[in-house]
Amino acid sequence: MSNVPTDRQYLSSHEWAQQVEGVVVVGISEHAAEELGELVFIELPAKGDEVVFETQFGEIESVKAVSGLNSPVTGKVVEVNQELIDSQAAISDSPFEDGWLIKVEPAIDSGLDLLLDHKTYQAQLDGS
Amino acid sequence: MALDDLLLDQPGWFLRLTRWRQPVVSLGRFQSWPESCTDERSAFPPIHPAGEVEPPPDTLAAVRRATGGGAILHGEDLTLAIAGDCPSPVFPHRRPTAVAHRISLLLARLFEGRATSRGGEVQEASMQHITDCFLRKSPSDVVVEGTEGSIKAGGIALAFRQGRVLIEASLRRDLLDAQPDNDLQQLHRLGLFLGLKAGSSSVGDLPLQWQGPLARRVEQRFGDPHWNHG
Numbered sequence: 001m002s003n004v005p006t007d008r009q010y011l012s013s014h015e016w017a018q019q020v021e022g023v024v025v026v027g028i029s030e031h032a033a034e035e036l037g038e039l040v041f042i043e044l045p046a047k048g049d050e051v052v053f054e055t056q057f058g059e060i061e062s063v064k065a066v067s068g069l070n071s072p073v074t075g076k077v078v079e080v081n082q083e084l085i086d087s088q089a090a091i092s093d094s095p096f097e098d099g100w101l102i103k104v105e106p107a108i109d110s111g112l113d114l115l116l117d118h119k120t121y122q123a124q125l126d127g128s
Numbered sequence: 129m130a131l132d133d134l135l136l137d138q139p140g141w142f143l144r145l146t147r148w149r150q151p152v153v154s155l156g157r158f159q160s161w162p163e164s165c166t167d168e169r170s171a172f173p174p175i176h177p178a179g180e181v182e183p184p185p186d187t188l189a190a191v192r193r194a195t196g197g198g199a200i201l202h203g204e205d206l207t208l209a210i211a212g213d214c215p216s217p218v219f220p221h222r223r224p225t226a227v228a229h230r231i232s233l234l235l236a237r238l239f240e241g242r243a244t245s246r247g248g249e250v251q252e253a254s255m256q257h258i259t260d261c262f263l264r265k266s267p268s269d270v271v272v273e274g275t276e277g278s279i280k281a282g283g284i285a286l287a288f289r290q291g292r293v294l295i296e297a298s299l300r301r302d303l304l305d306a307q308p309d310n311d312l313q314q315l316h317r318l319g320l321f322l323g324l325k326a327g328s329s330s331v332g333d334l335p336l337q338w339q340g341p342l343a344r345r346v347e348q349r350f351g352d353p354h355w356n357h358g
Binding site: 037 | 197
């Protein structure tokens with residue numbers, strides 16, 4: 001069973017958001033990382049780009065399959081995990097910590113209040 | 129193949145057959161262009177972007193796929209695309225290995241008695257450094273038995289976006305005895321195997337009303353309005 005930390009919120013498409021000192025850290029869940037398998041490429045937005053709630057902000061390629069990454073928050077990208085560009089291993093090994101993707105300064109209408117809490121996301125995983 | 133990218137965003141199910149006027153190489157979504165051009169392991173001649181006004185001599189035109197994986201040489205193959213909802217009754221699980229496994233079985237079933245799926249719903253091994261899709265083995269391969277074991281006769285690649293999946297497949301006509309005259313019938317059978325209801329169909333060049341959206345999509349996705357027009 002995949003780990004679902006209680007200190008963050010989720011999209012049903014398996015991205016997570018964690019609010020830390022006014023910034024929203026974004027990543028994909030352990031479940032998603034396991035489903036994708038070995039990762040070979042990632043495309044992320046640049047610092048300063050705008051991301052929109054539930055809209056694709058990047059793409060990740062596991063072997064033969066390219067998957068869109070949806071933003072769990074609307075706002076401006078303030079930091080990108082550059083280490084992932086060379087190696088995506090951290091996403092598989094540590095999806096909730098070292099494998100974070102981007103950090104976002106949330107807009108006023110950020111969409112964060114629409115995210116799933118950990119219990120609802122866990123229930124979604126249990127039902128799939 | 130840019131149309132396949134657009135179909136990822138359209139509601140409904142699409143089964144598409146691509147015919148090629150000339151040999152064309154399709155590259156995976158993130159496959160390195162320089163590597164594909166110059167890598168000595170490449171099975172292909174040098175390539176140039178399809179749509180270039182004056183392509184260099186002795187080169188092959190190339191297009192970019194929305195799906196992952198390695199390069200495929202098209203022309204003599206049966207090129208298919210399927211776009212639809214995922215998860216859905218057709219593909220209940222969004223897991224790449226599950227979708228790949230199911231479609232591999234169905235493609236092999238199109239050539240029952242001749243082909244099988246290599247089989248196994250297991251993780252694919254990395255092919256990041258292998259240029260040609262047909263130079264590697266994968267659980268989702270469609271294979272035929274030769275005197276020295278299984279021969280890869282078909283490969284697939286996937287893209288997931290929002291609640292949709294795109295599957296692009298290349299099947300070797302020579303190994304599967306896939307005659308062009310049977311293509312539409314095979315497309316219809318594939319729809320039946322997938323459990324899709326009969327819908328509308330069209331044959332021929334792309335209608336003009338698609339050309340504008342396609343050009344915009346290609347420029348947005350690949351930064352060049354000519355790129356990907358195969």
